[in-house]
Amino acid sequence: MSETPQTNPYRDMMGKAFANAIPLNAQFEITYRCNHLCTFCYNSPTGQRELTTPQIFEALKKMADFGVLYLTLTGGEAMCHKDFWAIAAETRRLGMALRVYSNGFLLGDKKVVNRLAKLGPHEVEISLHGARPESHEALTHIKGSFDKTVQALDNLVEAGIKVNLKCPITKLNQDELIGVRDIGEKRGLFVTFDPVITPKDDGNQDPLSLRPDDAFFERYWGELYQELHHGKLPPRANHCAAEGSEANCGTARSGFTIDPYGNILPCVAFRRQVANILEIDSLERIWRTSPVLNEVRDLAVQASDELRKHKDGQYFQFCLGVAEVQTGDPLGIYPQAEVNAGAVRKTYELLQIEDKNDGRKSA
Amino acid sequence: MSSAPEKPLRHPETAFRTIGDEGGLVVMSGRQEVKVLNPAAIKIFTMLDGEHSREQIAEAIAGEFDVSAEDALKDVNAFIDDLAQHGMLNATP
Ligand SMILES: C[S@@+](CC[C@H](N)C(=O)[O-])C[C@H]1O[C@@H](n2cnc3c(N)ncnc32)[C@H](O)[C@@H]1O
Numbered sequence: 327m328s329e330t331p332q333t334n335p336y337r338d339m340m341g342k343a344f345a346n347a348i349p350l351n352a353q354f355e356i357t358y359r360c361n362h363l364c365t366f367c368y369n370s371p372t373g374q375r376e377l378t379t380p381q382i383f384e385a386l387k388k389m390a391d392f393g394v395l396y397l398t399l400t401g402g403e404a405m406c407h408k409d410f411w412a413i414a415a416e417t418r419r420l421g422m423a424l425r426v427y428s429n430g431f432l433l434g435d436k437k438v439v440n441r442l443a444k445l446g447p448h449e450v451e452i453s454l455h456g457a458r459p460e461s462h463e464a465l466t467h468i469k470g471s472f473d474k475t476v477q478a479l480d481n482l483v484e485a486g487i488k489v490n491l492k493c494p495i496t497k498l499n500q501d502e503l504i505g506v507r508d509i510g511e512k513r514g515l516f517v518t519f520d521p522v523i524t525p526k527d528d529g530n531q532d533p534l535s536l537r538p539d540d541a542f543f544e545r546y547w548g549e550l551y552q553e554l555h556h557g558k559l560p561p562r563a564n565h566c567a568a569e570g571s572e573a574n575c576g577t578a579r580s581g582f583t584i585d586p587y588g589n590i591l592p593c594v595a596f597r598r599q600v601a602n603i604l605e606i607d608s609l610e611r612i613w614r615t616s617p618v619l620n621e622v623r624d625l626a627v628q629a630s631d632e633l634r635k636h637k638d639g640q641y642f643q644f645c646l647g648v649a650e651v652q653t654g655d656p657l658g659i660y661p662q663a664e665v666n667a668g669a670v671r672k673t674y675e676l677l678q679i680e681d682k683n684d685g686r687k688s689a
Numbered sequence: 690m691s692s693a694p695e696k697p698l699r700h701p702e703t704a705f706r707t708i709g710d711e712g713g714l715v716v717m718s719g720r721q722e723v724k725v726l727n728p729a730a731i732k733i734f735t736m737l738d739g740e741h742s743r744e745q746i747a748e749a750i751a752g753e754f755d756v757s758a759e760d761a762l763k764d765v766n767a768f769i770d771d772l773a774q775h776g777m778l779n780a781t782p
């Protein structure tokens with residue numbers, strides 16, 4: 327009656343959920359509080375009152391009733407919420423699989439990790455911003471944060487918790503990505519690098535000054551990506567899009583985001599307000615009837631159509647949210663996406679030339 | 690026949706979702722295991738709440754799917770035994 331994942335039934339099921347816009351994931355930003363001061367952080371608190379803990383519980387119940395399978399607690403730094411433990415326990419009690427996104431600082435303490443392990447989290451994603459204290463802390467502005475985060479990786483692995491390590495690529499760490507990979511791989515972790523720095527949620531473009539220059543990205547997609555990933559070729563679509571889907575990505579489809587004020591958003595990057603979770607009876611109804619969500623779903627399909635017209639269309643990783651804050655148009659092609667797509671195309675072209683020359687296989 | 694209880698209860702660390710008419714997914718949190726279930730199996734899984742007996746579950750399956758009550762009970766028993774073996778049932782409901 328059942329199959330394990332990685333076989334086709336699992337992919338088929340995920341594909342069906344995607345095609346029918348049945349969301350399996352929700353990201354819940356439970357607070358904007360944080361113990362780091364990352365220069366580039368996209369969070370843009372407005373000064374409104376954040377949800378209280380009983381309101382967070384109410385929101386969790388609505389998400390569980392809606393059938394959310396994977397609930398991610400994030401922020402800000404979710405672990406800085408005064409009731410983080412009660413919220414995480416409630417997530418599990420409601421039957422949802424718990425993911426935590428964290429900077430790892432508090433998880434540098436074994437006792438904290440053991441407490442987390444007791445909740446049976448599905449996985450934890452940790453951000454690391456360099457392979458050395460100097461580079462990591464140049465971004466976080468917290469002395470000692472590198473050691474804590476690396477210690478967190480050891481603690482989590484020791485406690486048997488699945489960890490993914492992620493690293494947004496900045497000018498501060500662009501020359502030590504192999505070192506970051508090695509920190510992860512030494513511990514048996516899956517490591518991902520994010521090649522896009524986004525503006526702040528309020529439209530402030532300051533974070534973009536930390537983006538490496540175009541020449542770096544030519545090199546990144548041309549050589550470094552394969553070196554980092556042991557010969558794997560660069561992706562040619564968004565990681566959150568199901569194979570063969572007509573939508574560019576999973577916004578308003580595979581999941582949604584709730585911000586610390588309770589606003590329901592199509593995804594973490596595309597922050598159009600749908601409704602407030604406290605003001606609705608059922609997520610199911612709003613999910614199917616919201617004009618905002620329906621428009622965003624249509625836009626994600628239009629984005630695919632538009633990209634197909636671009637000369638590098640098949641190589642694009644494109645985010646409608648980044649497009650909207652950067653160009654004012656969710657379908658507007660922003661420079662980072664274009665540079666990346668051009669560099670990925672060149673990589674594939676080069677591999678085909680090599681194919682002809684020496685018979686080596688490419689994608 | 691396993692030692693799984695008469696009114697079986699899914700393990701508290703399982704999370705599940707029905708996906709349209711296609712079946713559903715069950716996640717064993719903390720173990721990174723995911724199971725893909727067909728429509729009958731996900732229906733059974735949702736009824737493993739410690740309040741329904743195997744016979745009641747089989748009755749619901751027979752009512753909803755094209756299967757006799759007898760065959761449904763066999764399927765329910767086999768599925769519950771399989772879940773118990775995979776640690777997806779609560780040992781003490
Ligand atoms: C906002 S943080 C919240 C979770 C947690 N505090 C952390 O830092 O992992 C989520 C992720 O976004 C990344 N991030 C923050 N600002 C960013 C930006 N402007 N561009 C790209 N990634 C960013 C962080 O490094 C982190 O991996």
Ligand code: SF4
Pocket residue numbers: 360361362363364367368369401402403429
């Ligand atoms: S740790 Fe996360 S939430 Fe905190 S400032 Fe850094 S990116 Fe932002």
